[in-house]
Amino acid sequence: MAYMKRSPWIIHYDGSSCNGCDIEVLACLTPLYDVERFGIINTGNPKHADILVVTGSVNEQSRQVIRNIYDQMPEPKVVVAFGICACSGGVFRECYNVDGGIDQVIPVDVYVPGCPVRPEQIIDGVVRALGVLEEKRARMKSGEPAEAGV
Amino acid sequence: MINVLFAVAFLVLAPILGGLIAGIDRKLTARMQGRVGPPVLQPFYDVGKLLEKEHVIVSVSQNFFVLAYLVFIAFSGALFFAGGDLLLVVFALTLAHVLLVLGAYSATSPYSFIGAERELVQLMAYEPMVILAAAGFYLATGSFSVMEIAAFPRPLIAVLPGIFIGLFYVLTMKLRKSPFDIATSHHAHQEIVKGVTTEFSGSTLGMVEVAHWYETVFLLGLFWLFFAWSPVIAVIALAILYLAEIFIDNATARVRWGFALRSIWAVTLVLSAANLVWLQYFGGL
Numbered sequence: 416m417a418y419m420k421r422s423p424w425i426i427h428y429d430g431s432s433c434n435g436c437d438i439e440v441l442a443c444l445t446p447l448y449d450v451e452r453f454g455i456i457n458t459g460n461p462k463h464a465d466i467l468v469v470t471g472s473v474n475e476q477s478r479q480v481i482r483n484i485y486d487q488m489p490e491p492k493v494v495v496a497f498g499i500c501a502c503s504g505g506v507f508r509e510c511y512n513v514d515g516g517i518d519q520v521i522p523v524d525v526y527v528p529g530c531p532v533r534p535e536q537i538i539d540g541v542v543r544a545l546g547v548l549e550e551k552r553a554r555m556k557s558g559e560p561a562e563a564g565v
Numbered sequence: 566m567i568n569v570l571f572a573v574a575f576l577v578l579a580p581i582l583g584g585l586i587a588g589i590d591r592k593l594t595a596r597m598q599g600r601v602g603p604p605v606l607q608p609f610y611d612v613g614k615l616l617e618k619e620h621v622i623v624s625v626s627q628n629f630f631v632l633a634y635l636v637f638i639a640f641s642g643a644l645f646f647a648g649g650d651l652l653l654v655v656f657a658l659t660l661a662h663v664l665l666v667l668g669a670y671s672a673t674s675p676y677s678f679i680g681a682e683r684e685l686v687q688l689m690a691y692e693p694m695v696i697l698a699a700a701g702f703y704l705a706t707g708s709f710s711v712m713e714i715a716a717f718p719r720p721l722i723a724v725l726p727g728i729f730i731g732l733f734y735v736l737t738m739k740l741r742k743s744p745f746d747i748a749t750s751h752h753a754h755q756e757i758v759k760g761v762t763t764e765f766s767g768s769t770l771g772m773v774e775v776a777h778w779y780e781t782v783f784l785l786g787l788f789w790l791f792f793a794w795s796p797v798i799a800v801i802a803l804a805i806l807y808l809a810e811i812f813i814d815n816a817t818a819r820v821r822w823g824f825a826l827r828s829i830w831a832v833t834l835v836l837s838a839a840n841l842v843w844l845q846y847f848g849g850l
């Protein structure tokens with residue numbers, strides 16, 4: 416049974432966001448958007464999470480943290496980059512301290528650009544992530560590694 | 566006397582009932598916050614998903630402890646509904662929670678350590694009340710057997726009001742609801758990570774969740790005893806009781822553990838001691 420799609424738990428990490436995208440992510444939890452309708456819960460614990468949501472670009476300090484959170488999440492898991500910073504580095508791309516998008520450190524499954532991302536886009540991004548999550552679960556069930564090409 | 570049929574019925578039906586109660590709880594909570602809320606079956610989806618996840622183990626012994634936790638919660642509930650000895654039920658329940666604490670301790674992580682310590686504080690806080698409640702039932706009915714207490718023909722709520730209020734006070738903590746959700750909470754997923762369940766994932770976390778459903782049904786059964794003389798009134802009373810818990814959960818902020826411990830001891834010990842003394846010297850039915 417595909418329970419995976421009905422109960423996606425999220426962990427949100429702020430790589431080095433300007434806080435714009437973070438506020439939009441939090442807006443999704445408010446009564447107006449209420450993502451708990453879809454069973455989405457914002458957990459603070461990588462071991463309980465299915466979807467890693469990252470906002471902001473990668474820098475020297477956030478690099479290990481992102482890797483660490485990602486490694487602690489049990490399979491199947493997906494990574495969603497929210498905001499143009501998380502996708503590519505955005506306006507900060509050329510900064511001396513910025514390495515670029517999240518995909519510099521871990522494999523990203525869904526890119527959601529925008530500056531900042533709108534809550535509607537965030538919900539759409541998570542729904543797309545659910546498709547990937549389901550694929551990975553099916554792969555895991557048939558005995559293959561969840562991550563393709565690993 | 567033990568009724569095996571009721572025990573089996575509890576083991577099979579309690580997770581279904583408990584999960585539904587959890588689902589309705591989440592829906593009502595969302596409505597109280599002005600949200601739409603998840604589907605009523607959401608808790609089942611959650612546990613179903615947890616069973617599909619990869620099994621990540623921090624230390625091998627945690628599997629054993631959490632499984633034993635689930636088994637002992639189910640055992641104490643089954644013993645209760647079979648009409649067994651109330652004291653034995655209480656001690657089996659305590660043992661179950663000690664096993665959960667050991668499970669959290671077995672993962673050497675500071676977060677689950679804090680959760681485990683807080684779970685122990687909770688045990689210390691509510692345990693005297695639960696034992697005093699058993700004593701109260703004995704004084705009122707002359708028996709520790711759940712079957713005989715349930716068959717008592719007169720309303721126990723009339724002779725045990727202090728015990729009832731005391732038990733209701735600790736029910737908030739047992740259901741892991743605010744203001745006493747200090748070890749781990751259904752809301753506030755980002756505080757001290759996730760307390761006692763921090764290092765559990767996948768099916769292990771699923772087992773903790775199912776154990777919680779068993780415990781919810783068992784606790785409602787315990788409150789049933791106060792109204793057992795009339796099943797209709799009992800059902801209404803339990804519904805009101807649980808609604809009140811959901812309301813308290815949403816209307817209060819979490820207190821610090823020191824205050825939780827002190828206030829629970831003060832309220833429950835004074836109320837239940839007064840109740841027991843009154844019962845001993847003046848009364849009963």
Ligand code: SF4
Pocket residue numbers: 431432433434435436437470471497498499500501505506529530531532
């Ligand atoms: S995408 Fe825009 S809003 Fe989001 S973190 Fe980057 S600069 Fe801030």
